[in-house]
Amino acid sequence: MAHHRPHLRLRTRHPHPAVPGRPLTADPAELAAFRPPYAFLAWHLNRRGYQVSPDLLGDDQPERTAQLYAGLREWLHG
Template structure:
């Protein structure tokens, strides 16, 4: 594995997240290949549309920040797979009470070196683990009916509840550790893609 290529791919993934959190949308857009796909709780579509939707989300003051763990990179020729552990953090209002929503997930990135020798992201897929919702201040209480959360899956229950009440559409079909068979199939698909170096990136 090339140390230089591993570093380039690592920085690509980290730059995409930093650019999103900081509102550097031109730099964020440059991280994506022309034919790219992003799939996460609130969005499914192309990389270019993801950047535009992120800008719109920020305009509604709905943008979160991401606390990142060390990425793992697998490199084969002009293709790379990256798994990036992260926590999505939101400061939200629940009935007039400040609350902190933290959603733990891991994002899987496909990256490919293009004709100019530049690494770009061709796919992002999120796998959700668990989330929490807690008061931001001591001695305050969140008044949430447990039945309002009961319909949501445990891997992204609080995240889906909050995004849906804001007007985003979050379904129950996303990858999560509460559905291990689907997660295992996702890993197998990613490894198959990595080793199919003769086929176009998807």
């Protein structure tokens, strides 16, 4: 059963609304600090004080991703 809580609102420290059709501007030097598969997400979260692990799976490491999926298939079909 879903609970409706109208008194709860999402709050961010730096609200920046997305405007359709308006380009996202990010310093390429800042983006370079993060792995390409999730550079924009990591950049966005980092600017808000969150740390993003560089060990997350991504399509730039297909062997790790394949290993994870193989293990999950093995577990599922046990």
